[in-house]
Structure formats: C-alpha cells, structure tokens
Amino acid sequence: MSLSAKEESYDIVDGKWVTFRAGGKPGRRLVRQPGEPGWVDTFDRIPIIDFTNVNHPDIEVRKKLAEELAEAAENVGFWYAANTPVSDQLIEETFSAMEKFFALPAEQKAKASWMKTPGARGYESFADVAQNEGSGKADATLRESFIMGDDITDPVQWQGAVPADIKPQNIWPPDMPEFKQALDAYYSVMAPFARSILRLFSLSLGLEETALDHTHEFPMNALRPLHYPPQEPDESAAGFLAHADFSTFTLVLQGKKYGSGLEVLNMNGHWIPAPALPQATFTCNVGDYLQHISDGRFVSTVHRVVNRSGQERYSLPFFFSPDPSAVLVPVVPAGQKRKTEPIPYEDDPIGDTYMRRLMFARRFHPTAKRIEELGLPQSEWKYNFLTGSLP
Numbered sequence: 001m002s003l004s005a006k007e008e009s010y011d012i013v014d015g016k017w018v019t020f021r022a023g024g025k026p027g028r029r030l031v032r033q034p035g036e037p038g039w040v041d042t043f044d045r046i047p048i049i050d051f052t053n054v055n056h057p058d059i060e061v062r063k064k065l066a067e068e069l070a071e072a073a074e075n076v077g078f079w080y081a082a083n084t085p086v087s088d089q090l091i092e093e094t095f096s097a098m099e100k101f102f103a104l105p106a107e108q109k110a111k112a113s114w115m116k117t118p119g120a121r122g123y124e125s126f127a128d129v130a131q132n133e134g135s136g137k138a139d140a141t142l143r144e145s146f147i148m149g150d151d152i153t154d155p156v157q158w159q160g161a162v163p164a165d166i167k168p169q170n171i172w173p174p175d176m177p178e179f180k181q182a183l184d185a186y187y188s189v190m191a192p193f194a195r196s197i198l199r200l201f202s203l204s205l206g207l208e209e210t211a212l213d214h215t216h217e218f219p220m221n222a223l224r225p226l227h228y229p230p231q232e233p234d235e236s237a238a239g240f241l242a243h244a245d246f247s248t249f250t251l252v253l254q255g256k257k258y259g260s261g262l263e264v265l266n267m268n269g270h271w272i273p274a275p276a277l278p279q280a281t282f283t284c285n286v287g288d289y290l291q292h293i294s295d296g297r298f299v300s301t302v303h304r305v306v307n308r309s310g311q312e313r314y315s316l317p318f319f320f321s322p323d324p325s326a327v328l329v330p331v332v333p334a335g336q337k338r339k340t341e342p343i344p345y346e347d348d349p350i351g352d353t354y355m356r357r358l359m360f361a362r363r364f365h366p367t368a369k370r371i372e373e374l375g376l377p378q379s380e381w382k383y384n385f386l387t388g389s390l391p
C-alpha cells in the first residue's frame with residue numbers, strides 16, 4: 001500500500017490542514033472526517049510486536065517476526081516493541097541519570113553545549129530550541145535535550161586506529177561523569193539490538209538477512225535524552241514540531257512513570273496518541289532512510305510531541321542511521337519497476353545528505369554559520385565538515 005500515492009489522488013479544495021516537515025521539506029495533509037471525499041482506510045492504533053524471537057536460532061522463526069514487523073512498517077510506520085533485550089534495571093538507571101542531568105544548573109549543562117561540537121552533539125537548551133525553531137516565545141520551555149552518538153575517537157566505542165584529522169564528536173558534562181557512563185551503557189545495548197532489527201527488515205524485503213549490514217557498519221547513530229516540562233495551557237506550539245525522522249529507524253524509550261505526549265499522524269490527518277504502554281518497552285518508527293531503501297513500502301510516518309499531561313516528560317530516542325559513506329539504493333523486487341520518484345542527492349553518500357538535514361535544522365550552529373559565510377551551495381556540503389574541520 002503506497003500511502004502517499006493515495007494521498008495525492010484526490011483534489012483538495014479547502015479544509016483544515018496539518019503541516020509538518022518530512023523528507024527535508026515542508027509538507028501538509030488535509031484533515032478528513034469519516035464519509036468525506038478522500039477518507040481512507042488508515043490506522044487508528046499502533047501494533048505491539050513481541051521481540052522475544054529477534055535472535056532466534058531458527059531462520060523461519062525470524063522470518064515470521066520479520067513479516068509481522070513489515071506489516072506494521074507498511075501500514076502504520078510505527079510499532080511498539082515488547083520483550084526486548086533491554087532490562088528494566090538498565091531503563092531505570094538511564095532515566096535516573098537523565099533526570100539528574102536535566103536538573104543540573106544551567107551553567108553546568110551549558111559546559112557541554114552542542115554549539116561547541118562540529119556535529120551539534122551535546123546539550124541543547126530551552127532557549128536554543130526557541131531560537132532554532134522559532135517556536136513560541138523566546139523564553140518558551142518546550143523541551144531541552146542532549147545528543148550523543150557514534151564517536152570513533154572514544155575508546156569505549158572504538159579501539160582501532162583513529163585518523164589524525166578526526167575530532168571528537170561527543171561532548172560531556174564535566175560535572176556529572178556518571179551521565180556518560182549511563183548513556184554509554186545504554187548505547188552499547190541498543191546498537192546491537194538495532195542491527196538485529198535491520199536484519200529483520202532485510203528479510204522482509206526479500207534479501208539475504210545480512211544484505212544491508214554493510215550499509216550500517218559504523219553508523220551515524222544518535223541517542224537523544226529529551227526533557228519536556230508540562231506545557232503552559234496557552235502554549236500553542238508543540239513540544240516537538242510535527243516531523244518525520246531522518247534515520248533508518250528510531251527506537252523511542254518513553255518512561256511509563258512520566259507524562260505522555262507522543263502523537264502519530266494517520267493518513268486522514270488525525271493525531272493518534274502513542275503513549276508508553278505497560279506491556280511494551282519501545283515506541284518505534286520507520287525513518288526516511290528505510291522508506292528510501294524499501295522504495296516507499298515502509299512509511300516514515302509524521303509524529304510530534306505535545307506534553308499536555310501536566311507532568312514532566314522524559315523520553316529517549318535511539319536513532320539508527322546508515323554509515324556516512326553508505327549510498328542507499330531502493331530495493332525493487334525482480335520483474336517490477338521502481339515505485340518512488342528519485343529524491344534530491346540520492347546518489348550521494350548518506351553522510352552528506354545527513355549533513356544537509358542536520359544543518360538545516362540547526363541554522364544557528366557555528367558549522368551552519370560557517371557554511372553560510374563561505375557561501376557553499378548545498379550540493380557541496382560534506383559530512384567531513386562534522387568530523388574534521390571546515391575549510
């Protein structure tokens with residue numbers, strides 16, 4: 001089922017629109033009511049998938065799980081993951097470190113500001129969000145976050161030789177060394193789990209189980225602790241604006257004891273709540289890279305966060321993305337034609353396209369400003385600006 005093809009097959013005259021950013025550009029969807037022209041059969045709930053068998057020794061068992069996953073990825077683009085390799089204890093320790101980090105005085109958090117790293121890793125304050133997104137008032141406190149990810153210069157992640165021009169990617173709060181320990185521990189469990197899920201997607205696309213492994217060897221992963229205070233009742237901006245992820249897929253840990261607020265957009269323009277469920281660990285979604293690999297079969301579904309719960313909300317997305325050097329080619333079944341239109345820069349290495357998306361979303365970041373000063377056209381933006389240095 002190609003959701004976007006259905007969407008485009010109707011003449012839209014007037015009505016209410018939901019707007020979002022997806023695939024690196026603005027998009028919109030008409031809000032339709034039952035019986036109205038263009039009302040489609042779309043999801044109104046998110047399926048729960050049991051991952052007990054993710055590494056089952058019998059390939060037939062793994063194939064069955066792959067089929068279940070493919071159905072969710074195709075019809076919803078979101079799924080809950082239950083019975084995963086992530087223990088309750090690890091989850092508790094990770095959330096407790098996150099709460100402690102976000103509770104640090106602003107000056108201590110600012111020591112690990114994302115403005116200090118070439119790839120915008122580190123702490124993003126409430127004020128940074130308000131400035132970057134133009135969302136609400138300058139003093140809005142919609143969300144704050146921290147990003148860490150793959151870093152070849154960190155011996156916890158990589159023990160091999162490091163090229164001399166590669167700079168550290170991550171930055172850490174010097175006043176809370178346990179924060180690094182906690183996120184490293186969590187990251188080291190998530191990375192292999194994500195690789196196993198990638199293999200399920202390989203199977204579901206009719207490929208050898210390991211066929212996509214070479215595109216995700218030292219991938220551009222990111223782990224992003226987020227903190228959303230309860231929104232002011234008069235605050236119209238979302239805590240996280242409607243968007244699709246630029247990842248292969250995303251595994252979001254939502255704390256069960258916190259407020260909910262994640263919402264997923266269906267094809268009729270309705271927001272479907274996706275709160276933490278007692279029986280599941282992760283809320284997961286297809287990202288743009290998997291949508292591309294699957295030739296549009298798996299949908300990078302739009303979502304947002306609005307914390308109307310009246311409680312603090314902490315969440316922890318793990319973005320699994322390809323290697324910077326990977327060039328992704330849509331998988332087209334034998335005897336069929338490609339269904340999707342080519343997208344800009346699709347023959348470029350993913351690192352370069354990632355850079356274009358990241359810097360667009362971080363226009364006040366020094367790397368983005370330097371690119372602007374140099375007057376570099378987007379076609380010349382390169383991933384190595386984030387790891388080495390700009391000209």
Ligand SMILES: O=C(O)CCC(=O)C(=O)O
Binds near residue numbers: 254304316
């Ligand atoms: O906080 C969440 O639950 C989701 C955040 C999100 O969508 C993102 O970081 O891309």
Ligand SMILES: [Fe+2]
Binds near residue numbers: 243245250
């Ligand atoms: Fe997202």
